Structure formats: structure tokens, C-alpha cells
Amino acid sequence: MQDYDYDVIIVGAGPxxxxxxxxxxxxxxxxxxxxxxxxxxxxxxxxxxxxREVLEEFFEIEKSWIAKEVVGAIIYSPDGTQIKMTAxxxxxxxxxxxxxxxxxxxxxxxxxxxxxxxxxxxTATSMKRSENGVEVELRRMGERFSMKSKLVIxxxxxxxRVGKWAGIDTTVKIGEIESCVQYLMTGIEFDADYTxxxxxxxxxxxxxxxxxxxxxxxxxxxxxxxxxKTKKGPKSHLDKFIEERYPEGxxxxxxxxxxxxxxPIETAVADNVMxxxxxxxxxxxxxxxxxxxxxxxxxxxxxxxxEAIDANDFSKEFLxxxxxxxxxxxxxxxxxxKIIQKKMLKMDDETINKLMKSISGYDLEQISFRRLMIExxxxxxxxxxxxxxxxx
Amino acid sequence: MIALxxxxxxxxxxxxxxxxxxxxxxxxxxACIAVCKYDANVLIETFVYIDEEKCTLCKACVRACPMQAxxxxxxxx
Numbered sequence: 447m448q449d450y451d452y453d454v455i456i457v458g459a460g461p462x463x464x465x466x467x468x469x470x471x472x473x474x475x476x477x478x479x480x481x482x483x484x485x486x487x488x489x490x491x492x493x494x495x496x497x498r499e500v501l502e503e504f505f506e507i508e509k510s511w512i513a514k515e516v517v518g519a520i521i522y523s524p525d526g527t528q529i530k531m532t533a534x535x536x537x538x539x540x541x542x543x544x545x546x547x548x549x550x551x552x553x554x555x556x557x558x559x560x561x562x563x564x565x566x567x568x569t570a571t572s573m574k575r576s577e578n579g580v581e582v583e584l585r586r587m588g589e590r591f592s593m594k595s596k597l598v599i600x601x602x603x604x605x606x607r608v609g610k611w612a613g614i615d616t617t618v619k620i621g622e623i624e625s626c627v628q629y630l631m632t633g634i635e636f637d638a639d640y641t642x643x644x645x646x647x648x649x650x651x652x653x654x655x656x657x658x659x660x661x662x663x664x665x666x667x668x669x670x671x672x673x674x675k676t677k678k679g680p681k682s683h684l685d686k687f688i689e690e691r692y693p694e695g696x697x698x699x700x701x702x703x704x705x706x707x708x709x710p711i712e713t714a715v716a717d718n719v720m721x722x723x724x725x726x727x728x729x730x731x732x733x734x735x736x737x738x739x740x741x742x743x744x745x746x747x748x749x750x751x752x753e754a755i756d757a758n759d760f761s762k763e764f765l766x767x768x769x770x771x772x773x774x775x776x777x778x779x780x781x782x783x784k785i786i787q788k789k790m791l792k793m794d795d796e797t798i799n800k801l802m803k804s805i806s807g808y809d810l811e812q813i814s815f816r817r818l819m820i821e822x823x824x825x826x827x828x829x830x831x832x833x834x835x836x837x838x
Numbered sequence: 839m840i841a842l843x844x845x846x847x848x849x850x851x852x853x854x855x856x857x858x859x860x861x862x863x864x865x866x867x868x869a870c871i872a873v874c875k876y877d878a879n880v881l882i883e884t885f886v887y888i889d890e891e892k893c894t895l896c897k898a899c900v901r902a903c904p905m906q907a908x909x910x911x912x913x914x915x
Contacts, residue, residue: 483883491867569882605868605881618872625869625904673901680904702904704869 452478452595457570459486462723462740463601464553469748471560482569487550491703498541500738511549513660523802524646524795543658573611580718606725612716621674622708627681628668630699634692646795651675707731709784715765720747732783746771855910863907870899
């Protein structure tokens with residue numbers, strides 16, 4: 447006879463992990479959600495932007511989660527050309543700017559309310575497969591113990607261990623991680639109805655600078671750079687930008703993080719194991735946004751966990767249906783945006799200026815992202831010829 | 839052509855030294871752990887532990903660190 451402590455152990459209580467825990471617990475599974483930090487939701491490693499639609503699709507939104515609602519995005523090219531996009535076309539990372547410290551806890555509370563056990567300040571230190579199950583070694587405030595489950599969901603972030611233990615190829619090469627620094631700034635002037643993005647090597651080699659409003663005079667001002675594109679590190683690039691543009695501001699929080707921009711991985715499952723969110727490299731390689739896909743992935747993984755328990759089948763082959771679900775939902779977008787990101791990495795600032803100028807006259811209230819790209823390709827066929835198959 | 843550092847038999851390159859993290863700069867974001875191919879580091883809440891036996895001094899973590907908190911210091915070989 448087999449004894450299990452839980453049906454599912456979920457490692458990591460970010461949005462992906464808590465969503466998986468909530469979904470699995472609501473389906474009646476015995477769930478343990480562990481978080482290595484002593485606080486869920488802190489420290490934040492994120493710009494906190496998420497699409498309105500995804501949030502509305504999955505939750506009854508509470509006001510306290512949302513720091514600021516925005517109507518669109520303004521993109522600035524190196525020469526200052528601006529493009530204004532509506533939230534709808536700017537996609538997954540525009541709509542709401544969250545208060546992650548509140549949102550992440552709310553999600554963990556929902557998981558707990560659905561019946562999940564939650565342990566904070568608890569790290570998974572190793573994992574081994576046993577007969578038809580997994581044994582996870584845990585360390586909690588110095589105390590070591592192990593728990594046995596049928597499934598493990600690794601929602602353990604960019605530094606995922608669960609994937610490595612399970613033999614899933616989640617390697618992040620040095621050219622596939624955005625090295626990011628962000629300041630929560632206050633006392634600065636900006637249009638708080640929009641998120642703002644500055645493109646070009648002048649600002650952020652291999653990435654961009656963002657400003658996400660969190661209130662009228664307060665915003666997340668951050669940068670991501672590719673380590674292969676600059677030796678100076680994100681912080682010095684950001685400091686220079688702030689010195690030029692927002693010297694009057696005060697920094698009230700420092701945030702750092704690495705965002706995986708690998709594009710879709712072949713599989714996010716192994717026997718008894720599924721990966722979710724950044725651990726599954728589900729962050730968007732063009733925008734770096736990861737919350738929406740983590741929520742979706744967590745939901746899918748929770749659903750598949752239930753199916754696997756019902757079928758008493760925890761094999762890689764069975765869990766592949768989780769791969770199918772995330773690939774059907776956002777796999778193609780990850781693939782497409784990886785191609786666009788690679789293309790953008792090759793562009794110098796002159797080229798970015800030229801492309802932005804070529805579409806600056808369009809009424810972007812009326813146009814979709816696909817339509818915009820088609821127009822841009824038509825106007826710059828030689829520059830963008832290799833992207834045509836993605837949009838036509 | 840890109841010159842690769844000479845490899846020793848144990849997979850370490852010829853550099854001597856060790857990785858050190860400036861704890862005052864570190865924001866414990868774990869970017870260094872994400873890029874380590876050798877499983878040579880782990881984030882224990884707010885503390886990055888480095889396994890010097892596994893570390894090959896490949897510098898991936900040095901480059902990925904957003905806070906520029908990681909460097910290689912020379913040691914007597």
C-alpha cells in the first residue's frame with residue numbers, strides 16, 4: 447500500500463504556484479503549497495503589469511490588488527518618436543499595474559481557503575522519485591523533513607530547481623536572461639494613464655526601459671538589459687536615464703530580477719512533474735511579462751493534476767496534456783515573440799527610429815498588433831522581410 | 839574567432855580565484871542561479887550559497903547579476 451502525504455506539492459507561491467494550488471484544491475485534491483521566502487509577495491521581482499482580460503477571466507478582481515489602471519502604452523524610439531497604443535493591442539502586459547505584495551497574498555489566501563496547506567519560509571532542497579510518486583526533501587526554519595506526493599508542480603521561478611531535478615531542459619543561457627533593476631519612484635511627473643517604454647541601445651542594450659504608473663506621481667521605473675549586449679549592467683543604464691529624465695524623484699524601493707527570455711521550451715513536464723510560470727520559461731521573450739502566462743499555466747497545471755489523480759497516471763506521457771494546453775493558449779505567441787525579439791536585437795537605433803517613424807501616423811486606437819506589424823513590414827520590406835510569415 | 843579559455847581536466851578553466859558576492863549589493867533576486875549551468879549556487883532566502891567545488895569560474899553569474907554584486911577575487915593557487 448502506498449502512503450502519500452499529499453496529492454500535489456507545489457513549490458513556489460507566486461501567482462503561478464498559488465493559482466495551481468487554488469485550482470487543484472478546488473478540484474478536491476490534497477495540496478501543499480510551499481514558499482521559500484518568509485513572506486509571500488515580497489520581495490517583488492517584477493514590474494507588476496498585467497492584462498485586464500486575463501485577470502478578469504480568472505478572478506473577481508478586488509480593488510486593493512490594483513495600484514493603477516492604464517488605458518494604453520506609449521513607446522519612445524531613441525530619437526523621441528512616440529507611438530501610442532491602446533491596452534487591447536499592446537497585449538498581455540498592459541491594463542493593470544498590480545500591487546504584487548497584496549495580489550500574491552490574496553492568491554495564496556484563495557488557495558488556502560480552497561483547502562491547500564501553506565508553508566512559508568520552507569525550501570525544497572531535493573526531490574527523488576519513489577514508486578509511483580515523489581519524495582520532496584524540505585527545510586523549514588532549520589528543520590528538515592520529507593513529504594511524499596503523487597505530483598510536484600514546480601513554480602519556483604527563474605532559478606527553478608524542480609525542473610533541473612526532474613531532468614527538464616530549462617537551461618537559460620547568458621544571452622537569454624534579461625538582467626533587470628527597477629526603482630519604485632515617487633515625486634515624478636508622467637502621464638499616469640499610460641505605461642511607458644523606451645527602446646534602443648541608447649537606453650537599454652538588448653532590452654528596454656519601462657515606467658509603470660502606480661499612482662499619480664509614483665511609478666515602477668525599471669530596465670532590462672541582455673548581459674551579452676552590455677558590460678555595464680542594468681543599474682548604471684537606469685541611473686543615467688533617471689538622472690536625465692527624473693532627477694527630482696525619490697527612490698523608495700529597489701527591485702532586481704532576472705527574466706528568462708528563452709522562448710517556448712520543448713516540454714514543461716516529466717514523470718510526476720509539471721513546471722509553471724518563469725520556471726517553465728513562460729515569460730514573454732519580447733515584453734518580459736510573465737504574470738498572465740503564470741496564472742494561465744497554474745490553472746492548466748491544476749486542472750491536469752486533477753485529471754492525473756483521477757486516472758492514477760502520473761507519467762510524462764499523461765502530463766503532456768498540460769504541454770498541449772499551454773502551447774495551444776500562448777505557445778505560439780511565445781514562439782512568435784521570440785523571433786521578433788531576436789530580430790530587434792539585431793537592430794541599431796537608427797533602424798528602430800526609422801521603423802517607428804514609418805508607423806507614427808497611424809490611428810492606433812483602431813488597429814491590431816498584427817495589422818500594425820503588417821503595415822510596418824509593408825513599409826519596410828527589406829528590413830522586415832523575414833518576419834512576414836508571422837503576420838501575413 | 840573567439841578564444842575560449844583553456845580547460846583543465848576537471849572542467850575548470852585556468853583562472854584561479856573564487857566567486858564572491860557583495861552582500862551589501864546583492865538583492866537576492868536569483869538571476870545568478872538561473873544562469874548557473876553547474877548547479878554551483880543556491881538561494882537560501884536572502885543568502886546565496888556558492889559551492890566552490892562545483893563552480894568553474896565561468897562568470898555567467900557575474901554577467902547576469904543586475905546589481906553587479908558578484909566578482910571573482912584572486913586566490914593563491
